[in-house]
Amino acid sequence: MNCKEVKKYINLFIDSELDSKTNFEISEHLSSCEDCSKRFAQEERIEKLFVSVLKEEKDPKAEEIWGRTISSFGHQVEPQGERRLGFWFYLPERLWRTGKRYVVPATVAILAIVITLIMYSKQEGDELTAAVHKCHKEYITNKIIPSIESVSPGEVSRYFSGKFTFPVVLSEIPDIKSHHIRLFGGKVCHLNGVSTAYIMYHCCNTPVSVFILSIKDAEDFSDIKQYLEGGKILFKETGGINLIATPASKDTFICVVADHDVELLRWMADSFTRT
Numbered sequence: 001m002n003c004k005e006v007k008k009y010i011n012l013f014i015d016s017e018l019d020s021k022t023n024f025e026i027s028e029h030l031s032s033c034e035d036c037s038k039r040f041a042q043e044e045r046i047e048k049l050f051v052s053v054l055k056e057e058k059d060p061k062a063e064e065i066w067g068r069t070i071s072s073f074g075h076q077v078e079p080q081g082e083r084r085l086g087f088w089f090y091l092p093e094r095l096w097r098t099g100k101r102y103v104v105p106a107t108v109a110i111l112a113i114v115i116t117l118i119m120y121s122k123q124e125g126d127e128l129t130a131a132v133h134k135c136h137k138e139y140i141t142n143k144i145i146p147s148i149e150s151v152s153p154g155e156v157s158r159y160f161s162g163k164f165t166f167p168v169v170l171s172e173i174p175d176i177k178s179h180h181i182r183l184f185g186g187k188v189c190h191l192n193g194v195s196t197a198y199i200m201y202h203c204c205n206t207p208v209s210v211f212i213l214s215i216k217d218a219e220d221f222s223d224i225k226q227y228l229e230g231g232k233i234l235f236k237e238t239g240g241i242n243l244i245a246t247p248a249s250k251d252t253f254i255c256v257v258a259d260h261d262v263e264l265l266r267w268m269a270d271s272f273t274r275t
Contacts, residue, residue: 001025003193006036010043035190128221128255129236129243131191136209136241136257139200146185146200156186160197163188166214166251168197173271179203179264194220201268208258210268218253233269235262248272 001022006029012018013026030037138144148159153170160168173181182202189198194217201208218224224234224245234245241257244265248254254272256265 001029002195003029003033003036003190006030006033007039007193010036010040014040014044032188033190033195035193039193127223128191128218129223129234129238129245131221132209132211132245132255132257133238133241133243135189135191135198135211136207139209140207144187144189144198147187149185151183153183156183156199159186160188164195164197164214166212168199168212170199171271173201173268176264176267179260181208181268192221203258203260203264206259208256208260208265208268210272211255211257212248212252212272215247215251215253224253233266244269246273 006013006026009018009022009026013023016023018026030040135144148156150156150159153172157168157170170183173183175181180203184200184202184207186197186199189196189211191211191213194213196217197212199210199212201210232246234243236243236245241259242262242265243255243257244262245253245255246269248269254269256269258265
């Protein structure tokens with residue numbers, strides 16, 4: 001099960017409304033996908049908050065704020081004479097009862113929705129180049145390690161087999177000039193919720209990252225759409241790190257990231273196109 005499917009069923013999963021097979025597949029995915037795991041935790045927190053609101057569990061801070069508001073309103077009303085004993089006298093208390101029952105829970109619910117939207121907007125960036133650059137930096141600093149360490153293209157290809165809707169087939173990458181390119185390993189990573197084949201290389205003792213994803217998933221990123229037609233190549237340099245992104249086939253899109261010259265990155269990208 002991929003990230004998009006998990007996102008689609010996450011609420012049903014929280015409410016235990018899925019069959020055992022789907023439930024197991026989502027559990028397996030959450031255990032290996034950090035992005036989806038964070039999303040699940042956020043959804044679960046919001047779910048608990050809504051349940052709390054529906055049960056009318058009192059939030060001391062919300063009650064205090066509402067109390068001060070009603071009190072302030074009451075002080076501004078200056079009824080005279082006998083009217084103090086009528087409607088105006090009981091208005092603050094009536095507002096308090098109504099607010100405590102409806103307005104406070106509604107306010108909490110609205111705030112929860114706003115917070116959720118903010119968290120999701122921060123979590124789901126729309127630029128693939130930024131996502132792969134961040135992942136590459138984590139590889140450089142050893143915050144990310146391969147799920148399979150191997151110098152064998154066949155062994156790493158078998159690791160990726162069946163994990164994507166597109167084939168991931170590696171072959172030996174010939175040296176270019178004085179650059180010796182060595183396979184290090186690979187893993188399944190998730191870029192803003194999109195499942196991606198992450199292949200790790202070393203070239204002249206410098207890490208090189210290769211990311212392969214489906215064309216359909218690449219279309220979800222705002223900075224990639226214009227490069228999906230005509231065999232265009234996206235080049236970007238950020239903080240001394242170069243990036244090349246281009247369609248590798250009719251089904252896949254590839255990004256190569258490294259602290260190397262563009263010629264090397266293009267050479268590696270072309271090697272996957274020829275595979």
